[in-house]
Amino acid sequence: xxxxxGNIFVKDVRFGDQxxxxxxxxxxxxxxxxxxxxxxxxxxxxxxxxxxxQSVRLCPVKDVLEPRVKVEGPGSVFPGFSGDVTxxxxxxxxxxxxxxxxxxxxxxxxxxxxxxxxGPGAEYTPFSQTINLVLDLEKTTGIKQHEHEEAVxxxxxxxxxxxxxxxxxxxxxxxxTFETKPVPRQHEEFPDLPKVAxxxxxxxxxxxxxxxxxxxxxxxxxxxxxxxxxxxxxxIVSGNCVSACDKNTTYHHLNxxxxxxxxxxxxxxxxxIGVVVTxxxxxxxxxxxxxxxxxxxxxxxxxxxxxxxxEGFGNPDTDLIMNCKKIEQLGIKTVLITDEYAGQDGASQxxxxxxxxxxxxxSAGNANMLITLPAMEKVIGFDEAANIIAGGFAxxxxxxxxxxxxxxxxxxxxxxxGFNPMGAVGK
Numbered sequence: 054x055x056x057x058x059g060n061i062f063v064k065d066v067r068f069g070d071q072x073x074x075x076x077x078x079x080x081x082x083x084x085x086x087x088x089x090x091x092x093x094x095x096x097x098x099x100x101x102x103x104x105x106x107q108s109v110r111l112c113p114v115k116d117v118l119e120p121r122v123k124v125e126g127p128g129s130v131f132p133g134f135s136g137d138v139t140x141x142x143x144x145x146x147x148x149x150x151x152x153x154x155x156x157x158x159x160x161x162x163x164x165x166x167x168x169x170x171x172g173p174g175a176e177y178t179p180f181s182q183t184i185n186l187v188l189d190l191e192k193t194t195g196i197k198q199h200e201h202e203e204a205v206x207x208x209x210x211x212x213x214x215x216x217x218x219x220x221x222x223x224x225x226x227x228x229x230t231f232e233t234k235p236v237p238r239q240h241e242e243f244p245d246l247p248k249v250a251x252x253x254x255x256x257x258x259x260x261x262x263x264x265x266x267x268x269x270x271x272x273x274x275x276x277x278x279x280x281x282x283x284x285x286x287x288x289i290v291s292g293n294c295v296s297a298c299d300k301n302t303t304y305h306h307l308n309x310x311x312x313x314x315x316x317x318x319x320x321x322x323x324x325x326i327g328v329v330v331t332x333x334x335x336x337x338x339x340x341x342x343x344x345x346x347x348x349x350x351x352x353x354x355x356x357x358x359x360x361x362x363x364e365g366f367g368n369p370d371t372d373l374i375m376n377c378k379k380i381e382q383l384g385i386k387t388v389l390i391t392d393e394y395a396g397q398d399g400a401s402q403x404x405x406x407x408x409x410x411x412x413x414x415x416s417a418g419n420a421n422m423l424i425t426l427p428a429m430e431k432v433i434g435f436d437e438a439a440n441i442i443a444g445g446f447a448x449x450x451x452x453x454x455x456x457x458x459x460x461x462x463x464x465x466x467x468x469x470x471g472f473n474p475m476g477a478v479g480k
Contacts, residue, residue: 055232056282057145059225063152066102066184074223089215094196094204101187101433106171108430113165113438114464115156115205116291117180117302120149120217131287133268134210142282147220153183156209157434158190161202162261164443166297166464174426177466189433206292231316233280233327243324248356250326251311256293256364257332263292276331276347281312295365296443298420298466299392310471311360326354333369344375351380358386362469366394370405381410392417392467417469420461428454
């Protein structure tokens with residue numbers, strides 16, 4: 054598959070009478086957008102535009118999305134959520150680069166997070182550096198948690214698609230081209246380079262721990278091969294409420310640094326064969342089944358090595374190590390990317406599972422590290438959620454508006470795709 058990404062670099066976002074891109078500024082018709090996201094299960098308290106450096110706190114954050122629109126080729130971005138399940142990953146997609154859509158509101162699953170646009174917390178999240186169109190959403194009385202999650206997820210997807218339409222006729226500032234051929238042809242293209250695949254573990258551990266592939270809850274799949282360009286076109290959508298620091302938001306999936314970096318090195322010092330997506334399971338039998346199929350699929354690709362990333366911690370560590378061990382036993386080298394939960398003093402065991410074969414591990418940092426976030430001039434959402442979200446505790450929110458939490462509470466702080474400047478070095 055061959056995909057062109059036409060990036061439109063967003064210099065500013067403003068409200069206007071018409072939704073359009075003009076000279077690097079995205080104008081959004083607020084009234085029209087409110088109609089697009091209308092849902093009887095939600096009340097939209099307001100829509101905000103939030104920019105880097107502003108004294109603003111978003112809490113609790115559910116998801117972050119990047120506006121993308123398919124302008125040539127089959128399907129539509131985020132397939133499976135508009136009735137269109139056509140395969141994506143080909144043609145041209147336009148991207149509003151530097152802009153996001155963020156959903157914020159009352160708590161869904163106790164594992165949403167915080168984004169500070171300035172101060173020490175801003176250093177730990179990439180979304181302090183983007184211009185954010187923020188939907189402040191409150192659930193109506195009587196809806197269940199899974200309905201609440203779905204309503205918020207769909208509001209974000211609708212808003213991202215609406216904003217992205219402004220990019221359809223815009224002239225991109227740059228066009229990037231990515232291509233992965235069918236496996237036999239990919240092998241032939243660079244026969245002398247090491248062949249590498251990416252094992253992409255997706256969070257699927259029960260209610261409110263959902264990720265979607267072409268609109269299907271990944272709990273329901275066995276490991277599946279994807280062309281990397283399908284991921285860039287929105288084939289994977291976040292629907293989960295897991296610890297904010299290592300949640301892969303939909304934005305993270307669209308911009309996976311593992312995929313981008315493997316493409317960057319493709320044809321130079323490695324041959325990037327493709328992506329295997331797999332799930333993270335609850336029971337031992339499910340874990341054994343998925344890891345068996347994952348190892349078999351990786352073996353069938355004829356690769357020399359794989360990168361494996363996980364999403365979450367604790368229980369998923371077992372899936373991570375099972376995948377690693379079984380793939381290594383087939384003679385295929387593995388590199389793991391994870392974060393650590395080593396306690397606030399850094400002295401505890403970092404992962405819930407381990408194996409001697411897991412001897413090449415990249416750490417994205419210790420999520421238990423404490424941080425104090427100073428008061429902001431403006432809070433969008435409900436900052437009292439800091440007392441109950443993962444990484445927070447009773448009285449995390451102080452009387453002066455400051456917040457004391459673990460990094461676990463900050464969106465993207467220890468992201469396990471490596472989408473951050475954090476890391477750790479073993480001694």
